[in-house]
Amino acid sequence: MRFKADVIIWDFEQRSIYAQLSLHKTKVEALSFSPNNKYLVSLGGVDDGSIVVWNIETKQAxxxxxxxxxTAGHCLTVKYSNNNDHIFVSAGSGTLRVWELDVSNRKIRPxxxxxxxxxxxxxxxxVAEDDKFILCGTTSGDIMKVIxxxxxLSECGPVKTKYSLGVTALKLLKSGLLLVGSGSGAFTLCSSLEKGVTSIALRGEGQQFFVGTESAQIYRFSYEDFKEELISTGHNCAVKDVAIPYGTSELFATCSQEDIRVWHTDKPKELLRITIPNMxxxxxxxxxxxxxxxxxxxDGKIRVFAPVSGKLMLTIYNAHQMGVTAIAGAKDCKRIVSGGGVRVWELNLNSHQMLGSMKEHKDIITSIKIKNDDKECVSASSDGTCIIWDLERFVSLQTVIANTFFQTVCYHPEEYQILTCGTDRKVTYWHVYDGSPIRELEGSQSGTINGLHITQDGKYFVTGGDDKLVKVWDYMEGVVTHIGTAHGGSITSLKICNxxxxxxxxxADGAIMRWKFPHAASS
Structure with missing residues (x-):
């Protein structure tokens, strides 16, 4: 509440931000460009309740x-006319308005x-191509036609066969046919899609069109046979973690609400999806x-899956009562360490055994890393401590304390230092031997640093957090060498390929970004 919700205009060719417009609070509900791209109209969410018209050239409201x-309800969508830069339409619950923009007097009149x-x-x-009428898709499953x-109101239909879970997307073709997407995933003239339809976009003169869904899928359709082709998939909620297999950079995996997905690194292609409903x-x-x-x-369980088939190989029930919040595999492939408390497990072919349980942390464990010799590990927690553990005797060896909620910890490859980040917006180097701080860097100007990872040679590391910036650092110099700007939500995790x-x-908005690392290994 009360925080600014930005509108970002992107330069498509340069892949860079053209303008960042800040007036709305909490949420931006909808956007629409004027037909000649002179203006942009934006609609704030229910807590904001305002419509703003922006001059794209001057980047000002x-x-x-x-x-x-x-006395009316709240607005949900906005759409510009097709021929007039001064006319647009807004609609929602209890409201449907046609607006006229008066640029000289700086007013809009409904x-x-x-x-x-x-x-x-x-x-x-x-809006019809000639701007004569408006078509409105409703939650009741019918479509209103308004002059x-x-x-x-001119007419409303269909009368008998309404669309299940409401009409969520409309697109009027030049032929006069209407494409309709519904909340149930039904799509007129097409087969059912995964979850509800959220948007429809036409391509060129009408040979193809694209459909987006609530499950973050994009489908391509041909007008000739109206058969769908799935061309892009993604997470539709916050991505919690990313992992890369040891010794290869061809694959990576991500996890989110309900699923784990395995991706090909060089292509935006989903290779495997493992789904656990409602978890x-x-x-x-x-x-x-x-x-x-x-x-x-x-749900407090540790699940082990086959990476090719996605088959469930082993389940550890009641691993942690309040949920498993962090996990790491030992190099010998026989043990894993989990967070929610710190527990060490031995895995056998069809069974498991808890070897040790360490309970010194007082809050959520956010990150666990294991040393290469499998004899020690380090855990980071929201209680403001990082603890180095002996994995043979299951006791603490050293404790690092700071005035922060630690989010991530990692070993320097030579393993005599650890790096941490958290809510204090700092990246800190620590001695493993005595837990003393070596160096402290200002990692962010605003917001928590949630993710941190270091290269195998230890020369560079990367950070990302609530400021939505991916930063590449020189480890010895302690300076930022490169900054990546593309995320629209808080960065939750990041990894450098081997x-x-x-x-x-x-x-946190479900995005997965692949970057060319600027300091690629010479090999």
Whole structure:
């Protein structure tokens, strides 16, 4: 609440930010460009309730207004006309308006549309090519046709066979046919898609069109046979963790609510999806031999999967009462260490055994890393401590204390130092031997640093967090060498591939970004 919600305009060719516009609070609900790209209209969420028109050339707001009358509901969508830079439409719960922009007086004036006794919640709008009428998809599963000039309801249908879970996307073709997507995944003239349809986009003169869904899938359709082709997949909620197999950079895995996904590094292609309904995977790791994926879940279970087939190989029930929040596999591929308390497990072919349980942490364990000799590990916690553990005697060897909620910890490759990051926005180097701080860097100007990873040669490390920036650091110099700007949400985790060629970062909005690492190994 009350935090600014930015509108970002991107330069598509340069892949860079053209303008960052800040007026809305909490959320931006919808956007629409004017037909000649002179203006942009933005709609704030229910807590903001305003419509703002922006001049794209000057990158400034022209004017704004409450989206609805005081007695009305809240606005959900906005759409510009196809031929007039000064006319756009807004709609939602209890409101449907045609707006006229008066640039010289810096005002927008609404015309309230009259739908009579028909009361509907409008989720999407499509404007006719000649701007004569508006089509409004409703949560009731029907479509209203409203005359643009007068704001009067013309007709509403279909009467008998309404769309299940409401109409969520509309696109009017030049032929006069209407594409309709519904909340149930039904798509007129097409087969059912995974979850609800959220958007439809036409390509070129109409040979193809694209459909987006609530499950973060993008489908391509041909007008000739209306058969769908799945061309892109993604997470539709926060990505919790990313893992890369030892000794290869061809694959990586991510986890989120309900699923684990394995991806090809060089292509944006999903190779495997492992789904556990109604559960959230908090942490994942590959065992060094590449024969299994270990994962920690919020139901307190550790699940081990085959990385090729996705078959469940082993389940450790009640591993941690409050959920498994971190996990790491030993180099010998026989033991794993899990967080939620720190526990060490021995894995056999079809069984498991708890070897040790260490309980010194007082809060959530956010990260665990194991030394190469498998004799020690380090755990980071929100209680402000990082503890180095003896994995043979199951006792603490050293404790690092700071005024922060630690988010991530990692060993320097030579293993005489550890690096930490957290809510204090600092990256700190620590001595493993006595737990004393060596160096402290200002890692971020705003927000928590959530992710940190170091290259195999120890020369560089990367960070990312609530400032949405991927930063590459020189370890010895303690300076930022490169900054990556692409994420729209807080960065949750990041990993550098084994050959330091590719960097993978994930964020709270479900995004997965692949970057060319700027200091690639000479080999």
């Amino acid at each position: 022209i004017c704004g207004s409450p989206a609805t009358a005081h 015309l309230e549309c009259q739908t009579g006794k028909l009361k509907r919640v409008v989720k999407c709008i499509e 643009m000039k007068t704001g009067l 959230t995977c908090n942490s994942i790791d590959f065992m060094n031999d590449g024969h299994s994926i270990i994962s920690g879940w919020n 050959n330091s060629r590719i960097l993978v970062s994930t964020s």
